[in-house]
Amino acid sequence: MFKLRALTHSRFFVYLFHYPSLFIGLCLFVLTRKTPWISYWSMRKIYAVKGPGSIDVFSRFGNAIDYKSRRSQWAKKSIFNYTENDVAKFVDTVERDGYCILPFSLPESYVTELTRLATDEKCDVRQSSQPGTHRINLASPVGPWYQLPERDLLKNKTTLELAKDSLFLDIAKGYLGETPVNDLIFMWWTLPYKNADQDLLAQMYHFDLDRLKFLKFFFYLTDVDMTNGPHCFIKGSHTNKSDSLRQDRRYTDEEIFKNYGTENEVIMTGKKGLILVEDTRGFHKGLNPKQGHRLMFQLEYATSLFGQAYTQMDLKSINPGVYDQFKAQPTIWQRFI
Ligand SMILES: O=C(O)CCC(=O)C(=O)O
Secondary structure, three states: OHHHHHHHOOHHHHHHHHHHHHHHHHHHHHHHOOOOHHHHHHHHHHHHHHOOOOOHHHHOHHHHOOHHHHHOOOOOOOOOOOOHHHHHHHHHHHHHHOEEEEEEEOOHHHHHHHHHHHHHOOEEEEOOOOOOOEOOOOOOOOOOEEEOOHHHHHOOHHHHHHHHOHHHHHHHHHHHOOOOEEEEEEEEEEOOOOOOOOOOOOOOEEOOOOOOOEEEEEEEOOOEOOOOOOEEEEOOOOOOOOHHHOOOOOEOHHHHHHHHOHHHEEEEOEOOOEEEEEOOOOOEEEOOOOOOOEEEEEEEEEOOOOOOOOOOOOHHHHOHHHHHHHHOOOOOOOOOO
16 A cells, blocks of 8 residues: 555656646546546645646646637726736735735725625534534534535625625736636634644645645634634745645644744734735645634635536526626636536
């Protein structure tokens, strides 16, 4: 068993098997919109063996030859007052550090509306002590992580308005080098909980590799200090990752600090409305909350949906009133149309 793992992890196998498997998988993906699991496995193996940068060249492929991408233009339509220079600066910062805190805050009315939504709708609960879905009960939670079903997020005007905001599309395009494809709209609460499973709750350092190249936008909807679970990132770890840190697993703080030093850990405390852009191929986690709670909204854009199985959402039936706007940009919103 060990020998088999060593073989599939060897450079020889990477060139002989994983690169061709990834290439063939991408071709099939372009034709079918489905990723063969073996090609996804190969993508992750190439990254583990060859390191950051090794799969970036492929990230252009799934989208670049997608004829639809030429039809996906967007106008500058944003709730933020930004320039092209601003976007270039944000992109440079993410390229250098792996993250960038934007100098804009989410307007109070957006924070209020998203918080209302997160309070009113029933959530899926991780590590739940009771079956079924639950509305958040901050005084007596049934688990440490409540996530809103994406379907409910798509019914909401504010979430969709943010997902379409040209500031985020422009930054994603600048960083990814391709028309961004929306990959995820997500919102979740984290709470203190006895015996919280830190692995399951993304509260141990890890890196994401669900797609070839992607960018996440995090929005704090509660004030976040050291006690209620700030998001943490290791500066520069999106491009700097030694062999021993490229295994597919969670890492202890000790392992991370041994390699990067504590000085590269950025603990993102901030007021509600804070917007953070991050390449989560770098090491990140949420700190385990000691008290209070944190509510976060998240958008993710990728160069293509090649990779982890994704959820196709039928926007036409979920929110027929907005469907036509999304249909007009078939590459960005290919998950919804
Ligand atoms: O809760 C957090 O801050 C970590 C979230 C995370 O791991 C992710 O969004 O990829």
